[in-house]
Amino acid sequence: MKASILKYIFIILISLVSVETFSENTKPVKEHPSSLNSMAAQLVRWYGRLLPPQNNISFSPIDKRLKDSQKQYPHDIEHLKIISSKLANSPKEGLLQFNVTTNIKSKSPTGSDWMTIKEQFLFNEKQDGSMELVQVILKDKTATEEKKVIKNTDRMYFKSREFAYSWLAYMDGIDAVKNTINLENWIENAVYDVQIGSKKITGSVVSSLKQRSVYLSTGKHTLRSIDITQDGQSQNTYILDLTMNWNGFNAKSIPVIAKINQKIKIKLNKDGTWDVLSIKEKHLIPDLTPWQEFLC
Amino acid sequence: MLKKLVSYILYIFISINVAYAETDTLPIISGVGGDFSAIDSHGNAVEFNSYSGNVVIISFGYTNCADICPFTLGYLKQLYSQLNEEEQQRVKFLFVTVDPEYDTPAHLNDFLSYFNKDFIGISGTKEQTDHIVSLYQAQYNELSNEGMPTHNIRRINPKLLEENEKEKAKLFSHSVSIYLVDKEGFTRSIEYTGTPKDKFVKKIQQLIKE
Numbered sequence: 001m002k003a004s005i006l007k008y009i010f011i012i013l014i015s016l017v018s019v020e021t022f023s024e025n026t027k028p029v030k031e032h033p034s035s036l037n038s039m040a041a042q043l044v045r046w047y048g049r050l051l052p053p054q055n056n057i058s059f060s061p062i063d064k065r066l067k068d069s070q071k072q073y074p075h076d077i078e079h080l081k082i083i084s085s086k087l088a089n090s091p092k093e094g095l096l097q098f099n100v101t102t103n104i105k106s107k108s109p110t111g112s113d114w115m116t117i118k119e120q121f122l123f124n125e126k127q128d129g130s131m132e133l134v135q136v137i138l139k140d141k142t143a144t145e146e147k148k149v150i151k152n153t154d155r156m157y158f159k160s161r162e163f164a165y166s167w168l169a170y171m172d173g174i175d176a177v178k179n180t181i182n183l184e185n186w187i188e189n190a191v192y193d194v195q196i197g198s199k200k201i202t203g204s205v206v207s208s209l210k211q212r213s214v215y216l217s218t219g220k221h222t223l224r225s226i227d228i229t230q231d232g233q234s235q236n237t238y239i240l241d242l243t244m245n246w247n248g249f250n251a252k253s254i255p256v257i258a259k260i261n262q263k264i265k266i267k268l269n270k271d272g273t274w275d276v277l278s279i280k281e282k283h284l285i286p287d288l289t290p291w292q293e294f295l296c
Numbered sequence: 297m298l299k300k301l302v303s304y305i306l307y308i309f310i311s312i313n314v315a316y317a318e319t320d321t322l323p324i325i326s327g328v329g330g331d332f333s334a335i336d337s338h339g340n341a342v343e344f345n346s347y348s349g350n351v352v353i354i355s356f357g358y359t360n361c362a363d364i365c366p367f368t369l370g371y372l373k374q375l376y377s378q379l380n381e382e383e384q385q386r387v388k389f390l391f392v393t394v395d396p397e398y399d400t401p402a403h404l405n406d407f408l409s410y411f412n413k414d415f416i417g418i419s420g421t422k423e424q425t426d427h428i429v430s431l432y433q434a435q436y437n438e439l440s441n442e443g444m445p446t447h448n449i450r451r452i453n454p455k456l457l458e459e460n461e462k463e464k465a466k467l468f469s470h471s472v473s474i475y476l477v478d479k480e481g482f483t484r485s486i487e488y489t490g491t492p493k494d495k496f497v498k499k500i501q502q503l504i505k506e
Contacts, residue, residue, distance in 0.1 A: 005298070197431055198330025215326060250324065258326035283327020285433040291488040295435060295469040296364035 030199075035172040035220060036087065039123050039131045041165035041180065043085065043098060046121070046133070048158030050077050050104075052076055056236070057155040059162070060180070069136040074106035074115060078147050083116075083229035095134070096123045103147050110267075116144045130176035152157060160228040163266070163274055168221040170193075173207070182273040190276040196283045205279065216256060219248015237277070240264040245286070259286040322476075322484040322499060329475065329483040330431045334392075334424050336466045337405035338419045345481060351503045352477040356434050358395040359407040360465045362450045364489075369411040371489045372474070373493030376412055376461055378497045384414070386504045392418040394470045396438040403455050410452050432483070434471035478503045 031240035040232050049059045049089035050073055062070065099123040118140040122130040166180040178184065192202040201211045222245045229233050229238040245259040262282055265277040285292060332348030336342045347485060352472040353372065357365035372389055379387060393399035396419045399407075403418030418428070429436060446454065455463070476499055484503060487496055 032357055196327050196330075198332070246326070255323035256326050257323045260327075285328050285486075286325060288325070289473075289486055289488070291490065292471070292473050292486055294472045294488070295362075295437070296472050 017227055029270055035129070035131075035174045035224070036121070037165045037172060037221065038174050038177055039086075039087075039096070039098060039121075039133075040170060041162050042123075042222075043082075043100065043121060043122070044158045044161040044165065045078055046136070046242075047102065048155055050080060050164060051155045051158065054106050054155040055167035056268055056270050056272050057092045057159045063133070066133065066136060069138075072112065072138045072141065073117070073193070074104060076107035077104055078107060078112065079105040079153065081153050090120075090122055092122065092250065094124065096125070096131070097125070099119065099139075100157045103144065104147065105147070112146075114144045114146055115141060117141050126176070128174070128176045130174050130282045156228065159268075160238070160240060161226060164226050164240065166222060167264075168244060173218075182269075182275065185273070186276045190198065190278055192279045192281070194281045204275070208279075214251045215250045216246055216258060217249055217253075219246055219256070221260075234267070236269075237265065240266050243284075257286050257288075260282045310314065311497040314362070318470075320503065323477075324478075324482040324484060325486065326383070328431075328433055328486070329481060331475055331481070332427065332428045332431060335401055335417045337401045337408060337419065339401045342418075347388050347390075349482060351477050351500055352390060352481075353387065353500070354390045354392060354432065354475040354477060355473075356394055356429065356432075356436065356470050358391050358393050359399050359403060359453070360395065360446065360449050360451050360467065361470075366411075366452055368472070368474070368489055371493070372412045372415070375493055375496055375500070376414070378493060379500065380475070383501060383504055387500060389415045390418050391415060392425070392428055392436035393440075394425060394429065394468050395494055396422060396464060397456075398465050407453055428437060429471075431470075432473075432475055434473060436468050439457055439467040441501060476500065476503070478506065 023268050045059050046062070048057075049062065082100060083103055084099075084101045088097045088099055099118070100121060101116065101118050102116060104115045105115075106115070117138070117226040120135075120139060122135040122137070123134060124134045126132050150167065163181055166177040167169075168185065169177045170181065187205045190205050192201075192203065192205045194208055196212075196215055198244070199215075201208050201212070202247045223242065224245060225241075225243045227241040229239050229241070231239050242260075242262045244260050244262070246256070246260055248256060250256050261282050263280045266276045267277060269275060272289070330343045330344075334342055353375075355368050355372065359365075367454075369391065374388065376384060376387070377389060387413045389412070391404070393404060399417070399419055401417065401419050405421055408415040408417050419425075443466050446463050446465045449465065449467075472488050474489070474491075475483050476487060476496075478484050485499055487499075
């Protein structure tokens with residue numbers, strides 16, 4: 001009798017464990033609390049400021065509380081490359097942390113010096129969903145051997161990325177970034193064409209975003225690649241070629257995945273602000289399976 | 297009494313497990329697919345949205361394809377046979393030719409009947425074909441400028457020709473993907489002949505039930 005009771009209890013416990021395991025496996029992945037893009041935009045802005053002046057390219061001033069953190073870098077930086085950046089949970093309550101490693105080349109009396117710097121960027125999520133950079137902590141700074149200089153990682157490299165990440169953050173629903181991209185200046189005037197399969201949307205940025213939101217309602221954009229080239233017609237006009245993934249839900253709450261290419265015609269003003277002239281968006285086939293490229 | 301109680305509890309837990317084990321909702325793959333006009337293998341002008349309300353499975357190929365196309369259609373035939381009669385009524389299998397010049401509706405119909413009389417061939421003008429290929433972001437390429445004498449091609453069914461009439465046909469490479477499209481015309485999955493059939497069938501059944 002006792003053995004039977006124990007047997008039945010054992011069966012019940014095994015069943016409990018298996019249900020727990022299944023429910024664990026099907027729990028939704030924990031969402032990032034806010035758009036990563038708003039954090040990435042601040043990172044590239046931080047580093048872009050360190051580079052030598054270039055044409056009209058300027059960045060908004062940094063918070064006074066963080067000015068001292070900019071003193072940790074060498075003077076006369078010639079080249080800067082982010083070689084790794086990882087989002088991590090901060091040991092400080094309620095903060096998110098980016099661990100970033102950079103290689104920096106600077107002028108020195110003997111020619112050039114190379115250095116590898118490891119830092120932590122701590123972000124706090126604000127009420128409006130944007131992320132505020134609150135602290136930059138230097139973890140390590142060491143002289144290093146000469147590295148290969150990658151061309152075009154200049155101020156424009158970081159300025160274009162600041163725009164791209166801010167634009168993606170805006171599309172993710174973070175309204176607070178609109179000053180960074182000078183949105184009010186062009187949101188009604190720029191033409192935004194979207195092609196989703198056989199569906200075509202055209203209109204101002206305001207109206208196209210609204211129509212687009214039927215298909216891509218709530219979700220996040222993740223930048224995959226960015227390229228900036230000068231537009232042949234004008235010196236201060238560029239074509240920003242962005243490819244991004246999107247993951248989320250449509251207006252009927254059905255999950256949607258997308259790989260999106262945007263070609264943004266963009267003008268850099270003398271005061272360092274951007275004006276978007278046009279956006280052409282096309283949804284590409286996402287990289288889902290190895291066989292989708294196979295031809296027989 | 298205790299035995300009964302445990303049996304009931306066990307049954308409930310197993311049911312919960314089965315419920316959790318069911319596949320998640322297939323996401324819409326944005327930008328893949330859309331509306332198109334074509335000629336089907338019965339010679340009728342069709343719009344893709346006329347298949348609305350049905351789950352649609354789309355593959356690309358041509359009748360002079362010696363290997364992958366018969367293999368794919370054989371695979372699709374097996375998928376079809378794993379559906380029950382009611383499910384078969386709710387699914388359309390479309391085979392889009394990349395050689396509409398050679399694959400007339402009648403010849404396409406004859407070809408497909410070797411696999412399943414319910415399979416639908418999609419032909420039309422070259423522009424219509426190119427449009428469908430671009431909607432699904434598939435590819436096809438002509439393999440040579442010169443055509444191949446068709447008597448040299450190993451194929452399912454020759455075209456009916458006049459006595460002593462000789463003909464040539466082009467050879468193509470083309471995408472092998474099989475597109476699973478829901479009742480509203482959205483692509484929900486991209487498979488191929490290596491997808492386990494039972495897994496593919498489950499996805500079809502899931503979309504039928506949606």
